[in-house]
Amino acid sequence: MIADMEDLLALARSRTAEGRHRLVENITDLFLSPEYRLSDHERALISDILIKLVDSIELDLRRELSVALAHSDVEMTELARRLANDDITVAWPLLQRTRLLQDVDLIEIIRFRTEEHRVAIAKGDGVTEPVSEALVAYGGIDALEALVNNPKAAISRSAMAHLVAEARRYDSFHEPLVSRHDLPTDLAYRLYWSVSAALRRHILEQFDIDEATVDEALRRANQAAEVARAEANGAQVTAERLVRRLAEAGDLTIDFLLNTLRNGHMPVFVAGMAFLVGVDQPTVWRVVTDKGGESLAILARAVDMTREQFTAMALLTTSSRGGPEVQSTAVVEKLTSLFNRIDTAKARKALVLWQRDRVFDEAIEELRHVRESGGAVAGS
Structure with missing residues (x-):
């Protein structure tokens, strides 16, 4: 050495x-x-x-x-x-x-x-x-x-x-x-x-939503809802008008909306749920057409459904899109267990965040389309 x-x-x-x-x-x-x-x-x-x-x-x-x-x-x-x-x-x-x-x-x-x-x-x-x-x-x-x-x-x-x-x-x-x-x-x-599904449940149970984040999301989401409302198709507009009349008369209830599902009137159900929870209709459509089912638990909690009402909604929405995902007893039990663990305030905040992110994604997609086509954004 x-x-x-x-x-x-x-x-x-x-x-x-x-x-x-x-x-x-x-x-x-x-x-x-x-x-x-x-x-x-x-x-x-x-x-x-x-x-x-x-x-x-x-x-x-x-x-x-x-x-x-x-x-x-x-x-x-x-x-x-x-x-x-x-x-x-x-x-x-x-x-x-x-x-x-x-x-x-x-x-x-x-x-x-x-x-x-x-x-x-x-x-x-x-x-x-x-x-x-x-x-x-x-x-x-x-x-x-x-x-x-x-x-x-x-x-x-x-x-x-x-x-x-x-x-x-x-x-x-x-x-x-x-x-x-x-x-x-x-x-x-x-x-x-x-x-x-397992990671969804982890997100819903482990992440606490900051009030300031939700306040800002709500402001943006309300602006987006106005735009979405102005561009809604005829069925959605008709359903929304009906929902508003029912709400003014005090007849807009969860049981009524579940009956609309049983009778195949999905637009009325979506418009009613959107009105009750305070988000736009596209966000509710995203939830009820989501195959996982976990987001339905959030929607149900946000409008204070009972466990029996939630189970009925889960089965009816799945049946309406022709899918078998939540019809088994085991899956319904898992969703019900998640429903039991989520509180109403947190569920409402989650829906507001989802609405904001959906609008953000749509804006990005519009910009991408405009860039590819060489055009300009409408109104610019």
Whole structure:
């Protein structure tokens, strides 16, 4: 073992492969070990030697050096930057433990290196919000999946919103997203429409809806409802007028609306439920045509249905669209159990959030269509 800086410098002047191997071996074994503490002068000297040497040593030596540096307490930022931009087998240890790298370094690697480098960063312990945004902007599906599965990653709201949107295409995002402690409530409710029944129940039971979020959602949703009302088709308009007359006469009841379902008058049922809960008709249509059934429990709770009324509604709405999904006893029992656990106030807030997100999705789709057709948005 070489323990003397002069001997180390002499070895650094060697031009042979054996000399380079012995130099790296001694630096990693001695100066990058936890037991050894470098002075500022020694650290600067060794860093300079290694930076000059790194481009000429073999891949396995660079990999060995990267592992040693990643697990040491020695700060050699420039050397770490060089190795982190190397072949992925060299870069991986440093990208997993990014203490020696700044956000600007990681973002540059994300932009200009390989998907394997992005995956390594996404799995690492140094993912900050700016880094998460870069991963979302430049990463492929593998990097995004690694990011959403990393509980240590600090994911910005904008990056989280992108991941929630991508979850419509990638089922593998569903469970890790719902399990994240930093998933905002409104994004959780947006994700609701993409996930399985079990994850839906988790969202409904675990996420508390912030009053300020709902107030803002309600303001936007009311504006959207006015637009939707003005554009409603004839059947919806007729149904809405009937519902308003019934409400004014005090005859708009849950039992009446269930009878409209039994008689096949779905537009009246939808208009009545929308009136009672205070959301627009398209949101209620989305709920009653949803095959999962869990959202029906939310709608039922929002209008203070009894358990018996909810069971009847679940069976009737499923029958009206010709599906078998909730007709089995086991499924009805699961939905009823969920119904029992959801309170009215939370159910109403959930419906408001769903209305806001539906309007948002429609606006995005309209903008996409306009962009593709080269036209202009109506009224602009």
